[in-house]
Amino acid sequence: MLTIQQQRIPVNPFSRPGKKLVAKRGIVMHYTADPGASAQAIGNYFSSLKNQNPDDGTGDRYASAHIQIDRATIVQSLPFDEMGYHCGSKQPYLPEALSKLGSYPNNSTVGIEMCIEADGLIHEDTFNNAVDMVVYLIQHEGFPEVIFTHKGVVGWKDCPLPWVRNPSELERFKQEVHSQLNSQEEEEDLNLSANQWTILTTQLKELFDKKLITDSTWIDKAAVKKLTVSELLFINTAILNRGIK
Template structure:
């Protein structure tokens, strides 16, 4: 049985992914997909966390959902840059403020990003967990309980083909909406932390950075050059990830090489692939 497995891991305030601007009110939920088959919910949290807010691009979402967990990365009373690349097609989602002129849907909605599998599809557990997240939000914000009018696709807001599996298959989208209102014997409750072991533990960390200088790795959990132990070039890696830790505002993997020696390297998904 799929559990909610909802946790909070907010990204730091920054110009690009978390402005800290308040929502005017919560008018609807906008459902998206990540379009990134190589990354789970935690990977996306890490990508948007930091001063660059995800590679200096104005984007983000409140909650990322994968087949194992749901991660809230932006507080539910703040704006996320997620559904305002065009004038909204829904008149109910037009809005403006002095601090965010013509912010429209971004000022009025909560956003859910659904992670995808390697083939671009949604894992059934991701769909079910997204349903549970919607129910969780409807319990927090009773005005969202009018599911068919208050739960919409990014496509419905601006016309963008997102979430693609639910745009390509309208029947699947309708089935998803209908499933939200199904009567349940017992409502799932958010867990403080997922009960499953992190998916990266024991896996290989491989560099996907193509720069000639390579990726530095360190003898201690720091990005200080004093403890730089070597360089990892493109497609080279460490055979075993031990754990992930936050260091100086960013994430690192503690890894072991083939001889069992311990090192530390960035865990940023734009530089490291877990396999």
């Protein structure tokens, strides 16, 4: 994973209210809607919002995200336990967002901005950097594996637009995060027919009786069809070793 570059927004009413999150309930994905703009440039923009004058009669913009990502850079603008303004809505939030994120999702989520190329698309490197970032947030910052898009929170905003146009990209993103989170844990059991499991169990019993294996739990595991490739390789090596002696 890329090093996270720190570029904090100064505390200000428009982009860093300085409030703590009330809980860590989810991760909200965005796109920058600014073709060709870098992660740093977007961070600078969020910081520049502090210069707005609330009393000048012009409309003020409240916006920020915790993280901006481009093809080669990850920039962090807000601490992960502080609130940003990335998915607020004056209209009602979608039911799934309300149920998983609470009544005001800004105060329970981290917001991630994905930069877009000049053609408006999210580059595959940016996509992969975002996968790394989300995996990091789940493994090291206490966020659950609950991934929303901005659109999925508020309903009315087409963000990230490339994923709104092509929803399979969101699914691919979630699957990639999930498989990275589980890559060390999920080893499949042996893919054997029922008859083969029976034969394997019988053979392990015979090997146990001959004291070529000494741990009967292997037999129990085979009997309930729960033996992995790694475990069988381990058993085979032990048997070969004892067979030679």
